[in-house]
Amino acid sequence: MNSIEKIIHENCVLLNVEAYDQHDILSQLSDALYKQGFVKDTFKHAVLEREAEFPTGLPLVSIGVAIPHTxxxxxxxxxxxxxxxxxxxxxxxxxxPDDKVHVSIILMLAMNDGKKQIELLQRLMEFFQKEEKLLVLKDMKNEKEIAAYLETEIF
Known part of the structure; x- marks a missing residue:
């Protein structure tokens, strides 16, 4: 992963966002990534379809996370x-898929290299195992700070 290239842009961080359901939040995140030029116009439909078939919710000890991708x-x-x-x-x-988790943090992956996606998923799983870091993330109040924190912690 090239850490020189910014992967998490503050305009793709939705903080204290309201969503009615999983479809709503996945659409909002897809739109943010699209507006910043990370994804093609086919991404939203593809990520929604994939999430329906291969769910990505992870119940951790004190918080639920999801890592949707396509x-x-x-x-x-x-x-x-x-x-x-x-x-x-x-x-x-x-x-x-029959089990449900209440998700508070979503990291939507837009990866243009399948091999690097596997590497990123492994890094995310390591990050998720340090639950105190997730709780720090959840309490952050600034998009730029969140982007910088994740760039540092994951890459």
Missing amino acids: DAYHVARTGIGVAILKKPVEFSVMGS
Whole structure:
């Protein structure tokens, strides 16, 4: 991963955002990534379809997170959209779609290289295991600060 290129742009960080459901927040994040030129116009539909078939909710000890993503074909350049929700929304659990988790933090991956996507997923799983870092993230009040924090912690 090239840490010189900014992957998390502050305009793709949705802070204290309200969403009615998973479809709503995935649409909002997709739109933010599209406006910044990270994804193609096909991305939103593709990520919604993939989430329905392969859910990405992760129930951690004190907080639920989700890492929605889709095929590299729908991505213009690598980026990550971040949403920290005002109130959690329900996602299906990764690997166990009948189970539900209330998600407060979403990191939407837009990766234009499948191999790097696997590497990023591994880094995210390591980050998620340090739950105190997630709680710090959840309490942050500034988009630029969140983008910088994640860039430092993940890359």
